[in-house]
Every structure is written in structure tokens, then in C-alpha cells.
Amino acid sequence: MAKIRVAVVGAGGIGGAHLKAYSELPNVCELVGVADVNLPTAQARVAQAGGQAFADFVEMLDTVKPDAVSVCTPPNLHGAVVEAAATRKIAVLCEKPPARTLAEAEALVNAMTQQGALLQFAFCHRFHRSITQAQALIKDGKLGKVVQIYNRFGFRFSRAGNSWFTEPEVAGGGILIDTLVHSIDIFRALAGEVAGVTASISTALPTIQVEDSASILVTSENGTIGALTCSWVTPVSEAEVRVYGTEGEAVIDYGQPDGLRYRLAGDESWTQLPFDQPDRFHLQAQHFLACVATGATPAVTGQDGLAVMRVIDAAYRSAHANGQPVRLA
Ligand SMILES: NC(=O)c1ccc[n+]([C@@H]2O[C@H](COP(=O)([O-])OP(=O)(O)OC[C@H]3O[C@@H](n4cnc5c(N)ncnc54)[C@H](O)[C@@H]3O)[C@@H](O)[C@H]2O)c1
Incomplete structure (x- = not known):
């Protein structure tokens, strides 16, 4: 070919x-x-x-x-x-x-x-090995019903305040649309479509017009709660996803060379899965x-992109209305 x-x-x-x-x-x-x-x-x-x-x-x-x-x-x-x-x-x-x-x-x-x-x-x-491992654990029912997902992407972003990333007319917003967009996609991949969102945003850097920290609470159509939180102004880099189910939990730490670890009800220790594929890019x-x-x-289709943008849009509306919940479904 x-x-x-x-x-x-x-x-x-x-x-x-x-x-x-x-x-x-x-x-x-x-x-x-x-x-x-x-x-x-x-x-x-x-x-x-x-x-x-x-x-x-x-x-x-x-x-x-x-x-x-x-x-x-x-x-x-x-x-x-x-x-x-x-x-x-x-x-x-x-x-x-x-x-x-x-x-x-x-x-x-x-x-x-x-x-x-x-x-x-x-x-x-979607192509990160630990995320596909989490999807498989959920699909196989190992974690039971997924009730909560926690995600944090936090770091000190050297381009905040001196690049297009903090120019609203170029970027469309701050960390919510730039970084938390990944969190929403990960949540959808693990828990399904978002039905409602409540959001808060804040700005610590004195010279920028966009938010540099954002936290949102989402609920999926089947009742999974997501707490998704990102910051550009915290010095310790963290990139983590935790999935909590009625039968066990799984942890993805992007800072570790291994893949996901999980622990089921009755297990005395964690089971570590290998990061056994090329990188996500x-x-x-x-x-x-x-x-x-x-x-x-x-x-990941155009419709996935629109679904994520509907959550971003709803999250900005919620944040600008002092965290008022916004329904999507
Ligand atoms: N998937 C990820 O993990 C990830 C990571 C970083 C950035 N991004 C996204 O990728 C995009 C680019 O981000 P980046 O960090 O590479 O930015 P960047 O500023 O490093 O690079 C952008 C490039 O686009 C060029 N450019 C600007 N206007 C252009 C035009 N009219 N025609 C051709 N080139 C033009 C710039 O000269 C620059 O070289 C953004 O949408 C960003 O959100 C994704």
C-alpha cells in the first residue's frame, strides 16, 4: 500500500x-x-x-x-x-x-x-497505556460500579504570562480550556457522557487575564462523580487519575515509569500493571x-470534541455564575 x-x-x-x-x-x-x-x-x-x-x-x-x-x-x-x-x-x-x-x-x-x-x-x-488499562478494568467489571473519579494536573507553567497561552483572544481562556480539557476527555473515556457540571476558577498570577487554576465537579449520565482539578501555579508537578469503584480502586500516576496500579476488595496489596506500549503520541x-x-x-471523533467543548462551555458559565450547577443532558 x-x-x-x-x-x-x-x-x-x-x-x-x-x-x-x-x-x-x-x-x-x-x-x-x-x-x-x-x-x-x-x-x-x-x-x-x-x-x-x-x-x-x-x-x-x-x-x-x-x-x-x-x-x-x-x-x-x-x-x-x-x-x-x-x-x-x-x-x-x-x-x-x-x-x-x-x-x-x-x-x-x-x-x-x-x-x-x-x-x-x-x-x-486516550492512547496513554494506563488509561487504556483503566478502561479495561472498568469494562471487565473488576472495580465494580465506578462511583468517583479524581484527576489532577498541577504544575508551574513557565509559559503562563509570557505567551499566547494566557492571551484570551488566542487561547479562548486559561487552564480550564487548555489543560482541564484533557481531564474532561479522560473522565468521558472512563465514565461516559457528562450530565452536569459545577465549576470554580481563580487567577493567582498578577499580570494575566485568564484563570490559572480551575476545579470542576462533574456527574456522568450513569451517576459517576468526577472531581477534576488543574493548576498552572503550583510548584510540585502532579499528574494523577484515581478511579474508585464499589469493588476496588485504580491509580494512574503519570510521574511513574510503570502503568496503572489497582487494589480490589480483599486484596492485601496493590497489583502493578506494566507500561508495555509506546508513548501516547x-x-x-x-x-x-x-x-x-x-x-x-x-x-476520538469530531463529536467527542464537541461533547468536551459543551462541558467546557458549561463550566465557564457555571464559574461565572459563582459555581451554579449547569445541566447538559
Ligand atoms: N496534546 C497535548 O498534550 C498538547 C500539549 C501542548 C500543546 N497542545 C496544543 O497544541 C497547540 C499548539 O501548542 P504548542 O505548545 O505547540 O504551541 P507553540 O507556541 O509551541 O507552537 C505553535 C506554533 O504554531 C506556529 N503558528 C502560529 N501561527 C501560525 C500560522 N498562521 N500558520 C502556521 N503556524 C503558525 C507558531 O509559530 C509556533 O511555532 C495548541 O492547541 C495547544 O493547546 C497540546
Whole structure:
């Protein structure tokens, strides 16, 4: 089978992770182009990974005519790049958050749907080995009924206050839309659709206009409660998911080299599962390329992106109404 001709728009931090993943899959894809408004950034990437460098993503799409493209620009540009890909029927792997607002996300998903083009949102944690191990434990009923999920992503973010991440017109908001977007996707993957949300946000950094800490309480349609909490201003890095069921609990600590550990009712000790697969960016790219090759529906669809954006939208409404609960279902 011919290799998939793949391109990347936005060659910054996460663009590098997409390029690395594609370069690890040389039998499946060929990197044909990298576009970055900062041309030297694109040139440095192609010097390592191959392909042609462009400053203008439209020129790149029309020159190298890729089959598939990763959209790795800041969120204010996701819509323009995805819509350009849609009109050319190019498959898209679009970074999170889907867009700055629910309306923008709906427009880009509609553009892809109308053209019948394949869209996967880059909710990379779906491919994190420990998360898929948790999904398997839940599916097999080992944990019993899942009653609570706790998640925290906390760290001191060096780009808060000096980059687009804290410019509301570029990012669409602060840590809630940037980081807690992952938490909502993880909660949906483990507990199903969100039915209601209550949110609080706060800002500790004196110079920024967006929130740098956010905590939300969500309830799934089948009654699982999620406490999801993120901060950009706490010095000890933590990335953790805990799943509590009526028959046991599971802990995912992203800081540990091993995978998930779990303990069931009656167990005297924890059972540790191995982290026995490549990293999530590699698996995400591999899955995307397999879907492009076969026409299969991706594991993370445009509808998943919209579902997450509905929770983000509801969470901002709740936070701006002093934590008033917002129903989604
Ligand atoms: N999945 C994850 O874990 C993860 C991690 C980090 C960032 N992200 C997401 O990835 C996206 C990019 O984040 P980043 O950290 O790589 O940002 P970044 O600032 O490091 O890189 C963005 C790049 O886009 C380029 N760019 C800006 N305008 C452009 C245009 N018109 N055409 C082409 N390129 C343009 C910039 O020059 C820059 O090189 C954001 O949506 C972010 O939320 C996801």
C-alpha cells in the first residue's frame, strides 16, 4: 500500500511531538511538508524530519497535497487550518482544545463532516497505556460500579504570562480550556457522557487575564462523580487519575515509569500493571494513520470534541455564575 503523505501545520512544542511520532512510523507515512508562520522553525524541523518547509499553510496544502495533516497551531487558528483542509478533503488530526469556543468547534466539525473528510481530535490521553488499562478494568467489571473519579494536573507553567497561552483572544481562556480539557476527555473515556457540571476558577498570577487554576465537579449520565482539578501555579508537578469503584480502586500516576496500579476488595496489596506500549503520541499518530488508510472511524471523533467543548462551555458559565450547577443532558 502507498505511504500516507502527511504534513504538519504549526511546528512548535506539540508540532515536534507529532513530527517525532510520524518519523517513528516510516513504513506507514512520509512527511511531505511542515508549515509554520515562523519559517526558520519549519525549516529546522524539515532539516531533521524531511519534507518541504513553508511559512503559509495554504500554500503548503496546495503544493505538497498531503493526504493527512496535523493541526498544531494555537487554538485561534484551528478553525482556519481545519476548514482549509476540509475543502481539500484532507484528513485532519487537530490538537486540543478543538477551538476557542463551542461555536467555533461546531463550525470546524461541520466543515469536515460536509466534505466527508476524516477528523480526529488529538486527545492524546486516550492512547496513554494506563488509561487504556483503566478502561479495561472498568469494562471487565473488576472495580465494580465506578462511583468517583479524581484527576489532577498541577504544575508551574513557565509559559503562563509570557505567551499566547494566557492571551484570551488566542487561547479562548486559561487552564480550564487548555489543560482541564484533557481531564474532561479522560473522565468521558472512563465514565461516559457528562450530565452536569459545577465549576470554580481563580487567577493567582498578577499580570494575566485568564484563570490559572480551575476545579470542576462533574456527574456522568450513569451517576459517576468526577472531581477534576488543574493548576498552572503550583510548584510540585502532579499528574494523577484515581478511579474508585464499589469493588476496588485504580491509580494512574503519570510521574511513574510503570502503568496503572489497582487494589480490589480483599486484596492485601496493590497489583502493578506494566507500561508495555509506546508513548501516547506515537499510538495516537499510528491510530490516525490506520484510520486514514482504512477509512475506519477514529477512536476520538469530531463529536467527542464537541461533547468536551459543551462541558467546557458549561463550566465557564457555571464559574461565572459563582459555581451554579449547569445541566447538559
Ligand atoms: N496534546 C497535548 O498534550 C498538547 C500539549 C501542548 C500543546 N497542545 C496544543 O497544541 C497547540 C499548539 O501548542 P504548542 O505548545 O505547540 O504551541 P507553540 O507556541 O509551541 O507552537 C505553535 C506554533 O504554531 C506556529 N503558528 C502560529 N501561527 C501560525 C500560522 N498562521 N500558520 C502556521 N503556524 C503558525 C507558531 O509559530 C509556533 O511555532 C495548541 O492547541 C495547544 O493547546 C497540546
